[in-house]
Amino acid sequence: MLIQYPTLYRHINTLLKEEVLIVKEERKVRGSLERLLIINKDKFTAMENGSVADVAYQFLMEIYARFQKYSMKPNADPRKDRLSLRTRMLCLTDEEFDAFMQDIGAVMDKYGEKSDGKKRSISFISAPVEEENQ
DSSP: OOOOOOOHHHHHHHHHHTTSEEEEEEEEETTEEEEEEEEOHHHHHHHHHSOHHHHHHHHHHHHHHHHHHHHTSTTOOTTTTTOOOOOOOOOOOHHHHHHHHHHHHHHHHHTOOOTTSOOOOOOOOOOOOOOOOO
């Protein structure tokens, strides 16, 4: 089985799309377009200085965009593709939560990207739950 890995060009386009890299200058060289790329420090500063809500919104919208793109496919079959949306409330001490996250990391490493598997995007969100006053 031949394994095809994404090209550097596709990785760079993804970084450009996510605005992690930006084009500082462009010039034509022998019929080709040469671009000088730099890291978008503002992107990282915004993430460091931005509100938690803004960072969460961006994260959720990126996931939503993937679901939207998937749902527009004419052959989308959520059951066959094992699409899953789940939420579970856990009551854990900080130490238990740290251990839980280490366990999740170990499971993700165990089942990491395999050449014969189907690519799936899995995201975890951890957030405190506000108790409603009754």
